[in-house]
Amino acid sequence: MPEGHSVHRIARQFDANFVGKRIAVSSPQGRFAAGAAELDGRTLNRVFAVGKQMFAEFDGDRWLRVHLGLYGAWDFAGRILTDPTIASAQGRMGQTNQRGTQLPEPTDVGGEDSVSSIGAPRVSRLRMSEQTRALDAAGESFPPVPVGQVRARLLTDEQLADLRGPTACVVTDGAGVQAVIDRxxxxxxxxxxxxxxxxxxxxxxxxxxxxxxxxxxxxxxxxxxxxxxxxxxxxxxxxxxxxxxxxxxxxxxxxxxxxxxxxxxxxxxxxxxxxxxxxxxxxxxxxxxxxxxxxxxxxxxxxxxxxxxxxxxxxxxxxxxxxxxxxxx
CATH class of the missing domain: 1.10.8.50 (Helicase, Ruva Protein; domain 3)
Known part of the structure; x- marks a missing residue:
């Protein structure tokens, strides 16, 4: 299960790439269709983590709460800028993962410090990364076709985040967020x-x-x-x-x-x-x-x-x- 440091890194990744932008939210898998419809087209205002929970605030007091659990992971693609406040082990500050530009392989052979996919390691994540690179190298249009069971997709003109296998992926309001934090x-x-x-x-x-x-x-x-x-x-x-x-x-x-x-x-x-x-x-x-x-x-x-x-x-x-x-x- 991803521990607290991973969820904070995910929140900072969202802050660096998605906050302040209007987000297209969908559920390719279909299990989050109603929640995605509530968030679709709203502007993402802020994202933060408390322990293993991530909270994303959208316009209109709509919040996305995500708990990755044992099997959850976020996959990022497109023009992804690493959070400039994180001193990456590889010094990847300011580098982007976009068409024609690939992030260097992480020093960690297990990929724990990856910026393209954060969460529970599994084959589907690796396949997603390979598919994204192949599409970009071939000059195909962005965004790539969803691969595997994507519960929620958050999309801007240049950035993409796919959520897979979370324990919790729910829409709530500010009071609901505070109730979770209080526990x-x-x-x-x-x-x-x-x-x-x-x-x-x-x-x-x-x-x-x-x-x-x-x-x-x-x-x-x-x-x-x-x-x-x-x-x-x-x-x-x-x-x-x-x-x-x-x-x-x-x-x-x-x-x-x-x-x-x-x-x-x-x-x-x-x-x-x-x-x-x-x-x-x-x-x-x-x-x-x-x-x-x-x-x-x-x-x-x-x-x-x-x-x-x-x-x-x-x-x-x-x-x-x-x-x-x-x-x-």
Missing amino acids: LGPDPLHDDGPRAQEAFVAAVRRRRTAIALLLMDQSVVSGIGNVYRAELLFRARLNPHTPGRALSEDTAAALWQDWSRLLRIGVETGQMMTMDGLSPEENRRAMATLADRHWVYKREGLPCRVCGTNIVLEELGARKLYWCPSCQR
Whole structure:
């Protein structure tokens, strides 16, 4: 499932390319036809993310709320300008993906930092990108024909965004947006003030629930998924089964602050980079390869990078949990 950094990058991509423009909205798949009709022809005023939810405001108090879930992804095509506030790992600031111009391949061999398709990786996304490039190279007209099950298509004269496989794709109003936000825990990029940290610390310390479960509870904190959960707990040297109420205020506050740092790194680079203290060569490898980017995530059975103990994989709350039983006693 795309974690919080990806959704913030998507929102910024929309802000850089679609905000202020009249948008043609359709549902090639047909499942969002009624919602698309409500939004079609309206101007997009702003887009922002809170955790794993994205909110797009159109004229007339019409909002599009999208939660990608496990399988959702946005594919972008046309004249796509990268968000100039994001320091891309490849330095792609200001470059465009338009007919005759292709973005360079991402340094990350897994494509996590891609600007053409953001969300759950799957073959259809790759096929979409290949089809778009083929059409552009052949000089065919824009926009390309929808490929696969496109729930919603947002289109301007020069930009295209196709949404596939989301958990939620609904039209609502401002009150509905606020109601969703009110149910979510704090997000450091939506509110990084002292009250956000205090809310997180209080929510954690009043619960008997294991901290590993609390970090995945979007009502406690927004945006953390399986990768960031495992890495945050290792970086804090916390046993994932520790009850939230057993954490000191300082420990809980440090978790929030570390999440804030890692989230910003993820947005800036497009990658869930969770290791620090690396040499230049180690950093280059980590930015290029997932296997070199994390302390414990997906390293079950391999020796801990710190103590040499084999990393453990267990199931907790129907999700995979990776941790070091020695460093995280």
